[in-house]
Amino acid sequence: MPSTAAKPRTKAKTKVERPRLHKVILVNGDFTPREFVVMVLKAEFGMTEDQAHKVMITAHQRGVCVVAVFTRDVAETKATRATDAGRTQGYPLLFTTEPEE
Ligand code: TYC
Secondary structure (H helix, E strand, C coil): CCCCCCCCCCCCCCCCCCCCEEEEEEECCCCCCHHHHHHHHHHHHCCCHHHHHHHHHHHHHHCEEEEEEEEHHHHHHHHHHHHHHHHCCCCCCEEEEEECC
8 A cells, every 4th residue: 555644854853952041149238247148158059268258249349249050940949048048147138040141
């Protein structure tokens, strides 16, 4: 029996894209002590004292500093945890996220 099935003329392309990364951003504020910001950066982002101090000072001087990049879920979870760490101590410490270009 002759086959009537037409051969596909196009080949399905498997397109695998890397997930977009998201930045965790530390926002400056007047009321959170510097040492507390450094402590949170060390605890939540595994930074050394030196790295954490540099990030804190950059946010303090410029208003914001990129802490690290992660997949969206991880970035959001870390930003929330770090922000909550401040809130539990009564500090208005703020971490936000934004997609990388
Ligand atoms: N600006 C704060 C102060 O002078 C310290 C600080 C730095 C707070 C960075 C938040 O993201 C921040 N005590």
